[in-house]
Amino acid sequence: MSLVNELIEKVKAKNPAEPEFHQAVTEVLESLEPTIEKHPEFVKAGIYDRIVEPDRAILFRVPWVDDKGKVQVQKGFRVQFNNAIGPYKGGLRFHPSVNLGIIKFLGFEQIFKNALTTLPMGGGKGGSDFDPKGKSDGEVMRFCQAFMRELFRHIGPDIDVPAGDIGVGGREIGFLYGYYKKLRNEHTGVLTGKGIEWGGSLIRPEATGYGAVYFAAEMLSVKGETLKGKTALVSGSGNVAQYTVEKLLDLGAKPVTLSDSAGYIYDEEGIDRDKLVFVMDLKNVRRGRIQEYVEKYPKAKYIPVDPKLDYNPLWNHKADAAFPSATQNEINAKDAQNLVNNGVKVVSEGANMPTTPDGVNIFLEKKIMYGPGKAANAGGVATSGLEMSQNSMRYSWTREEVDAKLHQIMKAIHKAAYETSQTYGQPGNYVLGANIAGFTKIAKSMLAYGIV
Numbered sequence: 522m523s524l525v526n527e528l529i530e531k532v533k534a535k536n537p538a539e540p541e542f543h544q545a546v547t548e549v550l551e552s553l554e555p556t557i558e559k560h561p562e563f564v565k566a567g568i569y570d571r572i573v574e575p576d577r578a579i580l581f582r583v584p585w586v587d588d589k590g591k592v593q594v595q596k597g598f599r600v601q602f603n604n605a606i607g608p609y610k611g612g613l614r615f616h617p618s619v620n621l622g623i624i625k626f627l628g629f630e631q632i633f634k635n636a637l638t639t640l641p642m643g644g645g646k647g648g649s650d651f652d653p654k655g656k657s658d659g660e661v662m663r664f665c666q667a668f669m670r671e672l673f674r675h676i677g678p679d680i681d682v683p684a685g686d687i688g689v690g691g692r693e694i695g696f697l698y699g700y701y702k703k704l705r706n707e708h709t710g711v712l713t714g715k716g717i718e719w720g721g722s723l724i725r726p727e728a729t730g731y732g733a734v735y736f737a738a739e740m741l742s743v744k745g746e747t748l749k750g751k752t753a754l755v756s757g758s759g760n761v762a763q764y765t766v767e768k769l770l771d772l773g774a775k776p777v778t779l780s781d782s783a784g785y786i787y788d789e790e791g792i793d794r795d796k797l798v799f800v801m802d803l804k805n806v807r808r809g810r811i812q813e814y815v816e817k818y819p820k821a822k823y824i825p826v827d828p829k830l831d832y833n834p835l836w837n838h839k840a841d842a843a844f845p846s847a848t849q850n851e852i853n854a855k856d857a858q859n860l861v862n863n864g865v866k867v868v869s870e871g872a873n874m875p876t877t878p879d880g881v882n883i884f885l886e887k888k889i890m891y892g893p894g895k896a897a898n899a900g901g902v903a904t905s906g907l908e909m910s911q912n913s914m915r916y917s918w919t920r921e922e923v924d925a926k927l928h929q930i931m932k933a934i935h936k937a938a939y940e941t942s943q944t945y946g947q948p949g950n951y952v953l954g955a956n957i958a959g960f961t962k963i964a965k966s967m968l969a970y971g972i973v
Contacts, residue, residue, distance in 0.1 A: 524557055524564065525550045532573050539622025541849060541874070545629050546573050548878060552956040555945045560964070566972070568964045575602040575628060576609075578621065579675055583649060585667040587660055596620075597668050599647035599675055599683075602628040605966040608679055609645030610635055610902060610909075612686030615693065619648045626849075627686075627873055631902070633959030634895040637934045640906035645681055647672070653688050665696035673701050678709045678912070684905045685714040687848065690760065691726070710912025713905035717917075722908035724923040725901075729871055730764030731924070732900015732931050733844055733892070737869035738772060739935035740890040740951070749773035752791075752840045754865070756780045756833075757847035758804050758811050761871040761898070765844045766797050778835050780847060781811040785835045788814075788821035832856050839863050846871030854879035861887050870894040885950060896938050896955035903930045 522530075532546050550569070557564060583595040598621060601609045611631040614624070624646050632644030649668060653661050676683060685694050694714045701711060708720070715721035724731070738748055751774045755762050758779040766776045775791040779800060788796070799817055803809045815823040824834055832855040836843065843865050845851055849872065852860070857880035860868065868884060869892040870876065876884070876893075884891040904927055911917055918926070934955075941961075942954030 523554070524569065525554050528569055528573065536622070536625070539625060541626035542622045542629065544878060545626040545874060548874075548881070548952070549629070549633065549956050549960070552953045553960055555953075556957055556960065560961075562968060563964050566968055568967055571967065572603065572632070572960070572963065573629070575600050575625065576604065577601050578625070580621065581671040583651070583664065583667050583671070585660075585664045588657055595649045595651045595664070595668075597647075597649045597671060598624045599672060599681070600624050600628040600645060601675070601681055602644045602646070603632045603963065604643035605963045605970070606636060607641030607643050609681035610642040610684070610905065611644055611646040612648075612684045613689045613693075613697075614646070614648035614686040615651045615653050615688030616648070617650050617652045619650045623849075624648055630873055630895050632963060633956060634899045635902055635906075636959035636962045637896055637937060637955060638899050638903040638906060638930055639933050640903060640910075640930075642682075642902065642906050642909075645683075646686075647683055648686065648689075651688075653693065658692070661693060662696045665693055666700045669697050669700040669704065672697075673704045676701075676711055678711050678909070682710065682905070682909055683712055684902070687759075690714075691716060710909050713908040715908070720908075720912055722904060722911055722923055723918070723920040724927060725904050725908055726760055727764040727767065728904035728927055729761045729898050729901030730766070730846065731768045732903065732927060733761070733765055733846070733869045733871040733897045734768035734772065735900065735928055735931035736892045736897040736935055737842060737844070737867050737890075739932060740867055740869070740892055743939065743949070744890070747772070748842065751775070751842050752777055753842040753844060754778045754836060754838060754840045754860075755844045755846055756785070756835055756851060756875075757845075757872065758800060759846075761901075762844075762846040763797065763801055763804070765846050765871055766792055766800075769844075770794060770797070774842065777838065777840070779811055779814070780835055782826070783810055784812060784823055784825035786811055786814045786821050786823050787835075787838060788818065790820060832859060836860050837863065840865050842867045842869070844869055844871050845875035847875065848872055849874045850877050852876040852880045854883055856880060857883040861889065866890060868892065869897040871898050873898065881952060885952065888949065890949070891951060893952050893955055895959065896934050896951055899934055900927055900931055903927060
């Protein structure tokens with residue numbers, strides 16, 4: 522049995538009932554196989570075995586009181602995975618699906634994503650099974666304060682700098698940071714995604730979506746193409762999806778879909794700027810459902826989720842590009858084949874691990890320009906890193922400066938992934954390129970530190 526297969530089996534045995542973590546480790550380790558022969562020093566130092574084990578995983582109880590005066594108890598997590606190249610960095614996710622395996626998968630992915638950004642950031646992730654949906658501002662505040670009562674012991678501007686993720690937007694970051702500041706009596710850059718008035722960075726809300734589009738544009742540029750005039754499928758309707766649509770419009774593309782957990786809309790005429798303003802108000806202010814889009818724009822179609830289907834019909838429309846921006850494993854093998862059949866040539870992942878391994882294999886076999894999440898959606902954490910830099914300097918860059926730096930970082934990520942794929946004899950395989958480029962940087966740092 523090869524070293525990689527042996528290690529995958531060991532990870533599965535030592536971490537039972539964590540399928541998302543197994544999936545992430547398998548995908549990364551399989552693409553790292555070519556590095557084993559090239560870097561025997563990594564094998565000797567046990568780098569492969571060490572990188573799949575987090576430095577620490579913190580699990581804690583979060584008791585809070587709801588509006589009816591009833592005590593609720595949630596689970597809280599922070600997994601600090603690897604800080605070889607900088608402080609741990611990664612989002613907090615508040616969603617009922619959150620468990621240790623999901624947080625470990627996200628933290629593991631974050632190591633390589635952060636390494637690709639060219640900024641000094643390690644990998645971590647955290648969150649809770651708390652669901653902010655349908656909760657009052659008071660309930661969300663009380664939960665965030667209860668969560669921070671434990672988390673504050675484990676984070677700091679030079680230790681671990683969390684950010685937002687699913688269920689953790691500007692409101693939640695505000696409550697979390699306000700309580701951290703109260704507990705520590707200090708104003709530091711310990712959370713990113715902060716409000717612009719109190720230490721946040723311009724372009725941070727837009728960064729993940731903008732970055733995914735910039736990455737798609739870079740992949741197309743290798744083939745001498747642009748996004749202008751191309752039809753794009755976008756899933757999700759939160760922060761990432763909204764700004765993916767905005768940047769697609771900037772670059773002359775035509776986005777035609779958006780979704781939420783209940784269903785999706787298909788607007789053949791295209792989601793233009795006025796329609797996007799409506800979606801942003803619907804989702805960010807009124808916190809409504811995407812179905813309301815067709816009430817406002819009746820020419821569009823709304824298709825509710827059908828749990829009996831073994832595929833997602835959102836991915837079954839004629840298009841040139843796809844931007845999965847909702848959640849993990851939203852594109853399975855059938856969806857991937859539908860995308861190929863419908864003429865999609867470029868897929869850039871705004872979400873974390875939104876394509877199943879079988880789906881990824883189809884993209885690679887069919888030579889689709891496929892930007893995996895750790896490369897394509899690294900714009901979010903890159904701009905978080907830029908927020909950390911601004912906090913350290915007690916200084917703010919303009920919107921144009923941050924956007925220019927983000928664009929350059931996405932170009933650099935694409936260049937590193939593409940050139941690495943060429944070096945290892947598989948030009949255009951961004952999965953292999955991104956994983957090896959990120960891993961090599963971390964492995965060399967771990968090697969320099971000795972056995973720690």
